[in-house]
Amino acid sequence: xxxxxxxxxxxxxxxxxxxxxxxxxxxxxxxxxxxxxxxxxxxxxxxxxxxxxxxxxxxxxxxxxxxxxxxxxxxxxxxxxxxxxxxxxxxxxxxxxxxxxxxxxxxxxxxxxxxxxxxxxxxxxxxxxxxxxxxxxxxxxxxxxxxxxxxxxxxxxxxxxxxxxxxxxxxxxx
Amino acid sequence: xxxxxxxxxxxxxxxxxxxxxxxxxxxxxxxxxxxxxxxxxxxxxxxxxxxxxxxxxxxxxxxxxxxxxxxxxxxxxxxxxxxxxxxxxxxxxxxxxxxxxxxxxxxxxxxxxxxxxxxxxxxxxxxxxxxxxxxxxxxxxxxxxxxxxxxxxxxxxxxxxxxxxxxxxxxxxx
Ligand SMILES: [Mn+2]
Ligand SMILES: [Mn+2]
Numbered sequence: 583x584x585x586x587x588x589x590x591x592x593x594x595x596x597x598x599x600x601x602x603x604x605x606x607x608x609x610x611x612x613x614x615x616x617x618x619x620x621x622x623x624x625x626x627x628x629x630x631x632x633x634x635x636x637x638x639x640x641x642x643x644x645x646x647x648x649x650x651x652x653x654x655x656x657x658x659x660x661x662x663x664x665x666x667x668x669x670x671x672x673x674x675x676x677x678x679x680x681x682x683x684x685x686x687x688x689x690x691x692x693x694x695x696x697x698x699x700x701x702x703x704x705x706x707x708x709x710x711x712x713x714x715x716x717x718x719x720x721x722x723x724x725x726x727x728x729x730x731x732x733x734x735x736x737x738x739x740x741x742x743x744x745x746x747x748x749x750x751x752x753x754x755x756x
Numbered sequence: 757x758x759x760x761x762x763x764x765x766x767x768x769x770x771x772x773x774x775x776x777x778x779x780x781x782x783x784x785x786x787x788x789x790x791x792x793x794x795x796x797x798x799x800x801x802x803x804x805x806x807x808x809x810x811x812x813x814x815x816x817x818x819x820x821x822x823x824x825x826x827x828x829x830x831x832x833x834x835x836x837x838x839x840x841x842x843x844x845x846x847x848x849x850x851x852x853x854x855x856x857x858x859x860x861x862x863x864x865x866x867x868x869x870x871x872x873x874x875x876x877x878x879x880x881x882x883x884x885x886x887x888x889x890x891x892x893x894x895x896x897x898x899x900x901x902x903x904x905x906x907x908x909x910x911x912x913x914x915x916x917x918x919x920x921x922x923x924x925x926x927x928x929x930x
Pocket of ligand 2: 829830831838877893
């Protein structure tokens with residue numbers, strides 16, 4: 583992205599505790615603290631009525647039978663939505679409503695995914711190549727990661743199966 | 757775009773009156789009322805705090821020494837901004853401030869263009885291929901095309917020169 587205002591990376595060590603298979607996590611981390619995803623954004627302001635836009639790129643990979651994924655969050659102003667738009671690769675948006683309903687939106691190039699107000703959201707790279715998406719959200723949204731930490735993650739886990747992926751219960755969820 | 761909620765096209769006849777060279781316009785129109793640009797959008801609502809996202813594609817072309825371009829508008833809620841992000845091709849965003857200052861942002865793949873609150877904006881395809889951009893703006897922005905019509909267009913025209921483009925005064929501007 584040219585004309586962006588910021589960039590950050592998340593490494594494997596930043597994602598400690600997210601995955602069920604802690605042995606596989608430790609083994610992969612021992613190979614090196616690789617970048618799992620990075621975000622380049624354009625953030626004109628954080629005022630109501632303004633908009634933040636960015637590009638996120640996530641590497642392909644697995645930890646046990648789980649795919650590389652983002653930590654997941656809800657917006658600090660929880661009624662603020664978000665729009666994702668696929669650019670490259672194949673991913674999922676894992677969405678969880680305030681009353682615990684899970685929805686999965688498959689995202690490929692040119693796919694729109696709308697994150698409705700109040701829904702927790704996380705992206706998952708289920709492909710063999712980088713997952714690249716653009717996103718935009720109201721500039722006053724903010725992010726709250728604590729809701730995920732307090733509940734032991736999201737209600738379900740996306741896990742790899744022979745022909746793709748399926749959902750299982752997250753046994754750490756409280 | 758998959759999962760979009762709407763689509764529209766603008767044809768040459770919809771752009772009557774925008775161009776200085778009316779003879780060239782009439783000659784091109786006589787060849788057929790071609791689609792000049794189309795927009796596919798995702799519009800979850802028109803409420804404050806929501807966001808509209810879309811993809812716009814504009815054909816390459818010229819009318820006299822002017823490039824194919826959009827009509828231009830200001831937002832009905834004029835303090836609402838917009839973000840464009842280049843996908844394919846080469847274009848310009850022509851921006852005009854409330855006191856008549858013109859700014860031009862060149863847009864190629866992965867270029868961000870921010871349209872600040874209160875600025876009139878129009879996109880121009882200066883290349884030989886389709887110009888494709890994504891855009892997003894606050895869902896309550898609205899569009900006002902009358903400001904352009906009342907003033908005889910924008911203050912400047914983008915015109916082709918040997919090595920690219922330049923700005924000239926729009927003699928219809930009042
Ligand atoms: Mn978000
Ligand atoms: Mn606009």
